[in-house]
Structure formats: structure tokens, C-alpha cells
Amino acid sequence: MSRKTLTPAQRRSEILRLLTARQGASIEELCEFLSASPATIRRDLDLLESEAPIQRTHGGAMMRTLRPADQDFAQRESLDIDEKRAIAEKVVSFIQPGSTVFMNDGSTIMAIAHAIVAADLEVFVATPAVNVATRLSAGSKVTSCLLGGIVRQSSLATAGNFTAAMAAQINADIAIISPDGVHAESGITFQSGDDAALAQRMSTQSADTVIVAVASKLQQRQRINAMPLSKKYSLVTGAGEDRLVGLREAGIRVIRIGTSG
Numbered sequence: 001m002s003r004k005t006l007t008p009a010q011r012r013s014e015i016l017r018l019l020t021a022r023q024g025a026s027i028e029e030l031c032e033f034l035s036a037s038p039a040t041i042r043r044d045l046d047l048l049e050s051e052a053p054i055q056r057t058h059g060g061a062m063m064r065t066l067r068p069a070d071q072d073f074a075q076r077e078s079l080d081i082d083e084k085r086a087i088a089e090k091v092v093s094f095i096q097p098g099s100t101v102f103m104n105d106g107s108t109i110m111a112i113a114h115a116i117v118a119a120d121l122e123v124f125v126a127t128p129a130v131n132v133a134t135r136l137s138a139g140s141k142v143t144s145c146l147l148g149g150i151v152r153q154s155s156l157a158t159a160g161n162f163t164a165a166m167a168a169q170i171n172a173d174i175a176i177i178s179p180d181g182v183h184a185e186s187g188i189t190f191q192s193g194d195d196a197a198l199a200q201r202m203s204t205q206s207a208d209t210v211i212v213a214v215a216s217k218l219q220q221r222q223r224i225n226a227m228p229l230s231k232k233y234s235l236v237t238g239a240g241e242d243r244l245v246g247l248r249e250a251g252i253r254v255i256r257i258g259t260s261g
Helices: 008-022 027-034 038-051 068-077 081-092 107-119 130-136 161-167 193-204
Strands: 024-026 054-057 060-063 099-103 123-127 142-146 150-152 157-159 172-177 181-183 187-190 206-212 224-227 233-237 253-256
Touching: 008 024, 008 027, 008 038, 008 060, 008 107, 024 027, 027 038, 027 060, 038 054, 038 060, 081 107, 081 206, 081 233, 099 107, 107 123, 107 130, 107 206, 123 130, 130 142, 157 161, 157 193, 161 193, 172 193, 187 193, 193 206, 193 224
Parallel strands: 099 123, 099 172, 123 142, 172 206, 206 233, 233 253
Antiparallel strands: 024 060, 054 060, 150 157, 181 187, 187 224
16 A cells, blocks of 8 residues: 555554554554554554553554544544545645644544644644644644533533633634535534534634535535635635535635545
């Protein structure tokens, strides 16, 4: 498999994601997936065993017992990998050093968190996502701010009045929002009312708003409308033109990215 060269931190993140999604993998499988040598994979596994919930097995490694939410997130991370990575690289290019950034939650947002850390950006990021905040804290120049609230087991993110109240106190340069659906008529939509309200608050508190969505989320209308499509917003996606019908006409600026897949 031909894959873009990864940094050691990115490679270990990919190993964790793969082990979580599959519950385990052999060194041979990891070498093929990551285009790395057996010696490199063994060193990564040795390091991860001391830091993450994995255990070595004969010829490979497996995850220790995970919460259902962790397993679900890993499954979502395993989808549209190249598109999410390309979106992340494009979005990080919009972030100026010293910026204050809102990010909500989700696997595309996690890809952006990985890219921020890899880019060694000096940035302040406020997010309700516990796993995203933890990942960002690995960046030596990142100030990772977890928005307080009730942690939902289904999403590994905080929600509710405390989360919204904390977000309302922050003035950001850019809000990066991953919705559950983008629809020409209904706009930016979510399954959860709390998620919709927080996205709206983040956008209101920010000078710029960037919507990030893989192709499968376009032309999807979820339960709660958060924001109408507007020329004030940018949409970064890897979708083809067939998935963009009506979106540009609704006013949003569309930035299409290519993928390596």
C-alpha cells in the first residue's frame, strides 16, 4: 500500500487507530499498512505499550478492553482517512500562529488536531472533545482548552449549559466546525440540539467560520438546523461536483481538496 510519509507521532496514531478498529493486528499487517519496517513498528509498539492501552502479543499487538465510545470513534476514524487528512492539511494552512481557535468534535476534527500538533503551531484551541483536547496537549506550542460540561459517553465530548457558557466567554479568530450534515436548503445540521447550539455559538464568537465535511455528509439533512449556508462561511471538502449541487448557489464558499486515495 502506498501511503504518504508520516511522522513518528502520526505513525503511532495510525497504529492506535488500526488496533482500536480491529482490536489487534500483526506486525506484518502494520508494516504493510504503514509502509514501515518491522524494526520501526516494534519500536513504536514498545513505546505505545508504556503510554496507551495496548498489549504486545506474539507477532503483533492488541488493544486492552475499550469503552464502546472509544471503539465507535475508532471505527469512524477508519473511514475516509485520506479525505480527512487532506482536509486537515488544508485547514491548518488557514490558521495563523498565535490564533485562538474553536473546534467541535468528531473524527475529522481529530485529524485536524493531529495536523496542528505535527505542524508545531503556536495556537490556543477550545474544544468540547475530551479526546481532541488530549491529543492537542501533546503539542508543545498548543494551549488546549477543554470546554467544561457533562461528558457524553456516546461522543466523548462535553455538552450542555456549562459548555455553551464557557464558549460564550471566548473570542476566536476561527471556528472549525464538523457537522453531521450539510444541505443546500437546511444548511449546517446536527443530530443533537446541544451540538447545533454549540456550533452556532462558536461561529458567532469567531471572526471566520470553516465547515469541514467529507463527501458522505454533503446533501444530508439531520435533525437540528444550526446555521444557514452563508457567504461568510467556507466549506472544505473532498467531494466531487455531483455532491456540491446547490451548495455554492446557497452562498457558501466551497474549497475542494484532492486526496491521495
